[in-house]
Amino acid sequence: MSTQSNPLEQFYYDNKAVRNFAIATIIWGIVGMLVGVIIATQLFEPAANFTQYGSFGRIRPLHTNAVIFAFVGNAIFAGVYYSLQRLLKARMFSNFLTEFHFWGWQAIIVAAAITLPLGITTSHEYAELEWPIDIAITLVWVAFGINMFGTILRRRERHLYVAIWFYIATFVTVAVLHLTNSMQLPISIFKSYYVYAGVQDALVQWWYGHNAVAFFLTTPFLGLMYYFLPKMANRPVYSYRLSILHFWALIFIYIWAGPHHLLYSSLPDWAQSLGVVFSIMLIAPSWGGMINGLLTLRGAWDQVRENTILKFMVVGITTYGMATFEGPMLSLKNINAIAHFTDWIVAHVHVGALGWNGFLTFAILYWMIPRIFQTKLYSEKLVKTHFWIATIGIAFYAIPMYISGFTQGMMWKQFTAEGNLQYGNFLDTTLQVIPMHQMRAFGGTLYLIGAILMAVNLFKTMAQGTLLANEPAEAPALLTIDEIAPEAHWHRWIEKRPIQLLVASLIMILIGSLVELVPTFMVKSNVPTIAAVKPYSALELEGRDIYIREGCVSCHSQLVRPFRSETERYGEFSKSGEFVYDHPFLWGSKRTGPDLHREGGKYPNSWHYHHMREPSSMSPGSIMPAYDWLFEQSLNTSMTEKKLSAMKTLGVPYEESQIKNAVRDLNQQAKEIQMQMAGEQIKIGADKEIIALIAYLQRLGTDINKKQ
């Protein structure tokens, strides 16, 4: 070992950035949870859908984006900025980049809060923001990366603690995921089409979606756990070896598991199987992290009895263990057949989100804020109240959702002794779970109240203390590599080399990504073509864009799985070749209402007209909101030609004449629908948006029945 040492250097930790991100976490957390309670209420009380800007389909992505990227995202940055500086014994690399990162991220959140209710969405789950915002995300993420790596390069501690490995893996993987999943062809500043279509688009989206959970909701929080849990309990992590093993295993294996979101879909079977196998393997590294966290508290459980912050950590880590055991189980095909599209998945996600992300965030905020404000917590009693109210809230949320999920899964598949569907009317299954949805909204409200109590407590704490914006610290300057003793063991090599660590992490996540994505894109047999499947007409394409704008995909799937229970209910199961012109795919992930892939021709135009205007008039008791504005707003056809042209660029075989005459053809088809409905005493202008939506719905899934 080296005996050399350098003189001590004075420097200051930036606590202002930590404070800013912490405040943003608290505010956006309450906003995101409040929107969650509103949409939960809309699922049993349609009157809670106020105006088009507050309808379920438009604000459901607002909830998911707010809690994932605003609440959890800011919590990650607060925790990373606090721990990174102290683990590296260095101030953040650049004050400007820190400010740019903070304000840039908040601007992106505000942009999301404005555009999503306006219906400006790409429809890819957890990636709904349109392309200009995607570019802004890229710039801010790069600023964060430069700031992080600049700090690492200017560090005063040679070795990189395992928490920093998790931060590096988070940075590099989120960058790869975001760039790959944001490949869009812009039509205008607020509209674009994904370059991928159908099955390929589904695979890219769920490779992204699953790994957003992995590398935004899991790896950064494991890093935070490895820093903050030892600090809170004042004891080192149980096993450093285990932390290294589960780090590499986790990042390598997680990236493969995305296709388990597409079981029994039109995705090639080999890709589905790969997703299942790697999902099962994922139990080992996930539980490695959970066990390492809980065993860190060995011999310190008496502290847990007294310390509410540690209680938050214990429940958070335990729910991580529960969710990461349940996830692989849900990826088994026989279980997935029942659970997919039901509330079971909602329960699963929220056990992880409310327990793991929420509780760790609360614990870190309660621990960090008194320290940077040099004071004690305003009220320990309020912390205890928050803990219990939030824990009960999770139970009230998750248990009814599990019951609801099992109920839906079973009812959808129930046959009578005569061989008919027991619940042929889908609405029966929706109405059956209404009490569960009411209890869920109550659970969510409890959780939100807990967060408000935390906000009061923390803002009072800030008010009674003084922010130590620049916290003085000292450490010896870092010895150069040459100054390290030659007898240093080879295995410490990577811990001293952040760039090599980044490259190694990148290689690990690229292996799984490329093996799954490349063959699906390149091998023709994976997506058999169907000659009868033709591109959408101009009117249908515009109708499809309205379907996307209104977020219909949040409640209606477009994927009939090859089960008798589904083919009896909906019709022929979906083939991959039917989606080749779908930019983006709209398979969905939840059935609050029935699947719509075989909706075309099932009902007359007039049925759709009345159903969209007042859903309960056609389906008594329906919880679907009314879409009045579609009957008042005229269809904007100024971009129609451009849209067809963009689709042609993406490989959709439109003729030049179809593009040139797009608006004329659109008007003609709209007139035909108008005339047909006029015969049923319905008076509506041919230029209204509802006409385009009806045209699209009537086209869905009909091509395979056409004669060649």
Add this chain to the structure above:
Amino acid sequence: MFKQFISVIPGADIFMISSLCIFMAFFVLVGLYLLWMDPIHTVKMQHLPLENNDFEPKI
């Protein structure tokens, strides 16, 4: 621009076999790395988060 279908890749199974080999080789290396890890170094790494003296609020 993007094409829906390009061509058949003969022997796409090489993707699976090579990834399995990389997977096995990598984890053998990580296993050896952990097996031969210096216990003194491990203890030093474990204690890194505890080295800073944060402000301790009096409860």
